[in-house]
Amino acid sequence: MARPRSSQAATPRRPAQVQSKDRATSSVAARRAVLKRIKDEGVEHVLFWFTDLEGHLKSFAITPNEMEGALDDGMGFDGSSITGFNRIEESDMVAIPDPTTFQILPRPVDDHGHELGAKVGRMICDVVKPDGTPYEGDPRYLLRLALERMRKAGFDTFNVGPELEYFLFEDDKGTETLDEGGYFAMTTQDAATEVRNDTIHALESVGIQIEYHHHEVAPSQHEIDMRYDDALVMADKTMTYRIVVKEVAAWHGYYATFMPKPLFGENGSGMHTHMSLFKGGRNMFFDPKDPHHLSKTAKSFIAGLLVHAREMSAVLAQWVNSYKRLVPGYEAPVYVAWSQRNRSALIRIPLYKPGSEQATRAEIRCPDPACNPYLAFAALLHAGLEGIEKGYELPDEMTTNLYRLSAEERKQRGIVALPGSLGEAVEELAGSELMRKALGEHIFPRYVELKRKEWDEYRTQVTQWEKDRYLAAL
Incomplete structure (x- = not known):
């Protein structure tokens, strides 16, 4: 390479x-x-x-x-x-x-x-x-500290399975797509099948086990899914995955990007992240007697994710562009709720299959593939452990399509939305005691400062959209 x-x-x-x-x-x-x-x-x-x-x-x-x-x-x-x-x-x-x-x-x-x-x-x-001595500003060390908290809580493994989506473009100067293929496309429209195949060979050569791959919903959008692993190992693999995808694309003369929303009017790229806690080789999220096959541990963990979702949004979706993806209508989660089958909810519980108890897990759908995986996995683990340690109660499952509910109906059901911009997300983060603990006294203020600066740079720009809309009219 x-x-x-x-x-x-x-x-x-x-x-x-x-x-x-x-x-x-x-x-x-x-x-x-x-x-x-x-x-x-x-x-x-x-x-x-x-x-x-x-x-x-x-x-x-x-x-x-x-x-x-x-x-x-x-x-x-x-x-x-x-x-x-x-x-x-x-x-x-x-x-x-x-x-x-x-x-x-x-x-x-x-x-x-x-x-x-x-x-x-x-x-x-x-x-x-x-x-x-460890440097407190090292994101890898931060994830190690989160895993230490997990072990003190009585678990030995935090398994994570992220699904990274990305786009392939003609070059890095624009967004000219390579195909018009759609979800699971298997036609000549999916021009990048060979690129994906070469990418998989490259990923496997560096020890990353791949489960499956396919064309995603948007034109020239793709997904290659890694098999789950321990959170620290998976964070390392995620960093490797991103550079390998970009490098193999370059071999073919193309450009790969993990930018969350590069195309207006099309789905953005997410990093749906599957999570479970293990102890002694047993999945602590599974309960055969529960209607959803979720243990009390799992329910409290998921409740922790829901309670702290807005606070950790600036870590899971850390760029201005991230919030162009997190809008209704493009399969991206916006509303803080959970469901077994409803993909409009923030957290989905994949259906249980008899004999697959070890696969019981929670899937959070708001992270995007441009996040820092060390910080993201640490934030998710801290939020889940907070729910377990404080005995958070899981609210009722939301089976209704949340996009079709009115604002008043969502309010009546107690459903809040994720932040609508990086600026809003950063202020939620800045006021969070849990995220201060998760990121540590060294990283927390620096991260807030970086993201506030990014938001200020963005919000003071005069965009072409504003010129087109206002210049001749005002």
């Missing part, structure tokens, strides 16, 4: 000078296994990946000769150059590679099936301070 544009090296303004110290958090055996693979498979470079606060992938490259020291001690970088990280006077950071994430990146092939370009590996890193 060629070095992707969106994961270009996070070039420091000055090299971070950090005192050498054995900061590795992995076993000696795991580190030796990585070094052996690098040598045996002729890897020429290894990319160290981590994310900034908004979920943009950052990387820098290490040569094989430097790998042993990097595995033992990490590599220093200037955190002041990374969005949401520390100011320049306290900017020295260290990236500690996680050996369990080592993969050799896929490469394009020529007409004869020969791989092109250098053989490159990648490892996902935890970010620490020079003394080796």
Whole structure:
């Protein structure tokens, strides 16, 4: 795989000078296994990946000769150059590679099936301070803290299965589609089937198990679904998925985007996220005696998601454009309710199949694929655990199409809507004690500041729509 544009090296303004110290958090055996693979498979470079606060992938490259020291001690970088990280006077950071994430990146092939370009590996890193303590601004560490809260609550696994949708366009200069195919299209209109097939091969080559793929509702819109996994592993996979999708599209001369709503009048791209809690290998969401086959744990978890949905919206849908998707009429959830079959509800409970008790789960439909998965999964887990620990009661199921109810009918039933803009969502976030706890005292104020700034930049623009509507009339 060629070095992707969106994961270009996070070039420091000055090299971070950090005192050498054995900061590795992995076993000696795991580190030796990585070094052996690098040598045996002729890897020429290894990319160290981590994310900034908004979920943009950052990387820098290490040569094989430097790998042993990097595995033992990490590599220093200037955190002041990374969005949401520390100011320049306290900017020295260290990236500690996680050996369990080592993969050799896929490469394009020529007409004869020969791989092109250098053989490159990648490892996902935890970010620490020079003394080796975790950096509170590292989104990966934040998710680790949420999982620690889960373990203290008596569970051992938070399984997550996100469904990422995306668009393929002719290039990154516009939104010229490749086809006019619709949902599950299997005709010549679905021009990107070959691109999807190559994407699946590339994803599987880096250890991402794929369950199925298909054309989505909008023209040139696609979905490739990963098999569920532990939340931290899945967040790593989500970051990898996004860059692989973009890279394979580029091999074919196209551009892939996870922008939530690139086309006016068409469905946007969501990231429906399936969740369940396990303990000792058992799904704690399942109850054979309940009419919906949901345990008390599951009901309280779902209630937590509903109660805190507005507060965490700015994390699950974090861009101005996210709220162009979250409007009635385009299959996107707007109203805070739950149902087993009603897809207009925010949370859906997939139908139970006898013998599939382990698959009992809740699906939240408001996240979009441009979120930071580490922050998103952490926020969802905290909200669900809050419901469990405080014994939230699950409201009645909503079986009616919520889009067809009047505002007064929704009010009578106690159904609220998600925020209608990033500005509204940020203020909900800013006033949330739970999200302050979920994001931590380091990330929380920085994240609120970033999103307020984005909203202010947007709301002060004069758009073409305004000129067309008002210039000649006013």
